[in-house]
Amino acid sequence: MMADRPRLLLADDHMLVLEGIRALLETKYAVVGAAQDGQALVRAVEQLQPDIVLMDISLPILNGIEATRRIRQITFKTKVIFVTMHSDATFVHEAIRAGASGYVLKRGAAAELTAAIDDVCKGRIYITPLVTENFVRSMATRNTESGENFGRLTTRQREVLQLVAEGKAVKEIASSLGIAPKTVEFHKTAIMRSLSLFTTADLTKYAVKHGMVAL
Numbered sequence: 001m002m003a004d005r006p007r008l009l010l011a012d013d014h015m016l017v018l019e020g021i022r023a024l025l026e027t028k029y030a031v032v033g034a035a036q037d038g039q040a041l042v043r044a045v046e047q048l049q050p051d052i053v054l055m056d057i058s059l060p061i062l063n064g065i066e067a068t069r070r071i072r073q074i075t076f077k078t079k080v081i082f083v084t085m086h087s088d089a090t091f092v093h094e095a096i097r098a099g100a101s102g103y104v105l106k107r108g109a110a111a112e113l114t115a116a117i118d119d120v121c122k123g124r125i126y127i128t129p130l131v132t133e134n135f136v137r138s139m140a141t142r143n144t145e146s147g148e149n150f151g152r153l154t155t156r157q158r159e160v161l162q163l164v165a166e167g168k169a170v171k172e173i174a175s176s177l178g179i180a181p182k183t184v185e186f187h188k189t190a191i192m193r194s195l196s197l198f199t200t201a202d203l204t205k206y207a208v209k210h211g212m213v214a215l
Contacts, residue, residue, distance in 0.1 A: 011055035038062025165207030
């Protein structure tokens, strides 16, 4: 059972957004920390064990979808609510599949965040009405080929894909992930083969489309 004042951890790569969300929520909830990239967020979850994480999808180093998967490996007690600009139903699908319990758009956050947090605290899933209609429609008509291809990538390949899309050089990626440069090249080639892509620019466009990196 959650405490009387649920403990929140915030994650966004824009400090102004973090401060705005903190100011909006800290009178009712206990804001225990904030992070500006996905790796720092996962470490903070391990250390702080918050009740709820509020995060963007397009986080640097480790995007919000991947961070959610990591959090699920650490604990099922911490719930995840996405607060993002991405309104396409594809992002909602990926968020829920990864283990999120809520999805709110930034443009509606001031009006909806309290309701989302309260619903999630009660064990419900909250999806903003701003995307619900498109989300439900897409459940019936969605072409899943792109999602299936993405799902075939390994965790390491998704990490490499994000860092490539962020413009990191092979040696930087190797250092960040603790692997050899040749291994990075191997993963990059495997990713291109799995996704039927042919250039680094294609990989970047794909990563942007799937919310792994921001424009």
